[in-house]
Amino acid sequence: MEKKVKLSILCELYGKLLTKKQYEFLNDYYNNDLSLSEIAENNNITRQAVRDNIKKGEKKLFEYEEKLLFMKRMFNQEKTIQKVLSELAKIQKDSSDKKVTSILESIKKELNCLV
Amino acid sequence: MEKKVKLSILCELYGKLLTKKQYEFLNDYYNNDLSLSEIAENNNITRQAVRDNIKKGEKKLFEYEEKLLFMKRMFNQEKTIQKVLSELAKIQKDSSDKKVTSILESIKKELNCLV
Numbered sequence: 001m002e003k004k005v006k007l008s009i010l011c012e013l014y015g016k017l018l019t020k021k022q023y024e025f026l027n028d029y030y031n032n033d034l035s036l037s038e039i040a041e042n043n044n045i046t047r048q049a050v051r052d053n054i055k056k057g058e059k060k061l062f063e064y065e066e067k068l069l070f071m072k073r074m075f076n077q078e079k080t081i082q083k084v085l086s087e088l089a090k091i092q093k094d095s096s097d098k099k100v101t102s103i104l105e106s107i108k109k110e111l112n113c114l115v
Numbered sequence: 116m117e118k119k120v121k122l123s124i125l126c127e128l129y130g131k132l133l134t135k136k137q138y139e140f141l142n143d144y145y146n147n148d149l150s151l152s153e154i155a156e157n158n159n160i161t162r163q164a165v166r167d168n169i170k171k172g173e174k175k176l177f178e179y180e181e182k183l184l185f186m187k188r189m190f191n192q193e194k195t196i197q198k199v200l201s202e203l204a205k206i207q208k209d210s211s212d213k214k215v216t217s218i219l220e221s222i223k224k225e226l227n228c229l230v
Contacts, residue, residue: 016182067131070185077192077229084222091206091215100206107199114192 004030006071010061013070022057025050078115085111119145121186125176128185137172140165193230200226 008030015023028034028042036054040047065071085108092104123145130138143149143157151169155162180186200223207219 014183017179064132068129068185070183080225080229084225087218087222087225091218094212094214097209099209103202103206107202110195110199110202114195 007058007061009071009074010065011057013074014061014064014068017064018057018060022053022060025053026057026061029054081111081115122173122176124186124189125180126172128189129176129179129183132179133172133175137168137175140168141172141176144169196226196230 007026011023011026011030015027018026025039025043028039029036034042036047036050039050043050088104088108088111092101095101095104122141126138126141126145130142133141140154140158143154144151149157151162151165155165158165203219203223203226207216210216210219
């Protein structure tokens with residue numbers, strides 16, 4: 001997975017464990033697509049100070065994931081649910097029973113909320 | 116939910132963010148059902164020192180959950196999956212199609228791995 005996507009997810013999962021500044025800078029950089037220079041200007045600090053904060057934040061996010069594995073679990077879960085959804089589609093394709101179709105639709109909605 | 120069950124789950128989720136000692140004492144107390152006195156004796160320290168470590172660890176676990184909400188998310192997910200499983204049971208009950216039954220069995224296995 002691309003580093004940017006990974007850090008955006010990690011920031012979403014563990015961002016509340018970072019300092020306010022680290023979270024803001026990482027969020028601006030990875031989710032709001034601001035450049036280091038733009039973040040520096042907005043916060044009236046040097047580009048290097050922004051980079052240092054981001055680097056520290058990234059390091060912490062990777063450490064949290066190494067210990068807690070929530071991103072990994074989330075991906076495994078999503079894989080399982082996608083597999084289940086494709087199995088359900090097989091049943092739906094072959095079924096002409098309206099009751100079954102309606103139950104399957106409701107199940108699909110429920111499962112899609114989990115991914 | 117009973118405090119003991121809650122702390123056992125929180126310990127499982129966030130235990131790796133505690134100090135080694137905090138984790139060991141909480142795990143002994145909440146998962147291995149050891150008393151404070153037994154843990155104190157095993158570690159050659161006072162009962163009060165064990166209690167202090169456990170209290171600190173509990174506080175940290177609750178703080179992590181307050182910030183990250185992984186236990187809450189896990190419970191919501193389990194609720195959804197239980198609901199889906201009961202919907203699937205309705206289809207299975209009414210179906211005599213062997214192919215459908217076999218797909219449903221496989222889906223149930225997949226989903227049960229998530230709860």
